[in-house]
Amino acid sequence: SGSRHRVCGPQPAARSHQEFNADQDAKKLHKACKGMGTDESAIIEILASRSAEERQQIKEKYKTLYGKELEEVLKKDLSGNFEKAALALLDRPCEYSARELQKAMKGVGTNESVLIEILCTRTNKEITAMKDAYQRLFGKNLESDVKGDTNGSLQKILVSVLQADRDEGNDVDNDLAGQDAKDLYDAGEGRWGTDELAFNNVLAKRNLRQLNATFQAYETLVGKDIEEAIKSETSGDLKTAYLTLVRCARDCPGYFAELLHESMKGAGTDEETLIRIVVSRAEVDLQAIKEKFQEVYQKSLSDAIRSDTSGDFRKLLVALLH
Secondary structure (H helix, E strand, C coil), X not given: CHHHHCCCCCCXXXXXXCCCCHHHHHHHHHHHHCCCCCCHHHHHHHHHCCCHHHHHHHHHHHHHHHCCCHHHHHHHHCCHHHHHHXXXXXXXXXXXXXXXXXXXXXXXXXXXXXXXHHHCCCCHHHHHXXXXXXXXXXXCCHHHHHHHHCCHHHHHHXXXXXXXXXXXXXCCXXXXXXXXXXXXXXXXXXXXXCCHHHHHHHHHHCCHHHHHHHHHHHHHHHCCCHHHHHHHHCCHHHHHHHHHHHHHHHHHHHHHHHHHHHHHCCCCCCHHHHHHHHHHHCCCCHHHHHHHHHHHHCCCHHHHHHHHCCHHHHHHHHHHHC
16 A cells, blocks of 8 residues: 555654554544544544644544445544544544645635635645645536636736746845846836746745845835835735735745634634644744744733634634644
């Protein structure tokens, strides 16, 4: 089954445990779901302390031992946001993202902000793995679905990002940065109406260090920050997409820290976003997101989540942060 394990590309083993034992974990989960009550704390303990790759092994082992899908068993035993988060953890990262994208597009109306949050923050490898997973899970082409569900300038930038051909090197070409900055100015502020081609080319194709050099050059040339320019030139979902690409190039953990803060401030909590960010960044940059959150909001992400959630859902999220 070696090939089956690699469908999302290698995942960094963020917290691989010497004592990891899929067989033992599968048995503990079985015991936790058997009989009258469910032992939620055992479920939380296992799900939160294993890597995505280890959880895949636990799922396979569970099926071998009990002839049932672990997801189905948990669906019967858990409910609400706790269930959503637990099931999210049982997915491979690329499959989870693919499902979130599909959910954002199916039915009436499209949740553009979810498309933007996922597509505009991923690496080439992650986007390619997501496209493959989408095809595998839904028998459909992700790019075609995105095209069918969006239009105009937003569609163009999302399609550009879906090509997954960003330069991922570290070289900075200062002449190119100057030229790109001029092109962005000419395309945006320089005349009425924004010509998104320059934005799509630059924001979806250049490496992150190159983009930061371009943003500097833009500020020198125009005398204002690129984010200010985008805010004054664009609106709605297009503005969100461009700002996401800029912020992620500058400081991706900072971008996610802000989204988490937004999802918890005010009256209601946006649990969907909370689950999606904690689960999908868990093995990417969650530590850096926590540090950024602390620095910007002067309180720990754990405390923020604790005060905004409750019960087993709260326990699972807090466990994932540690």
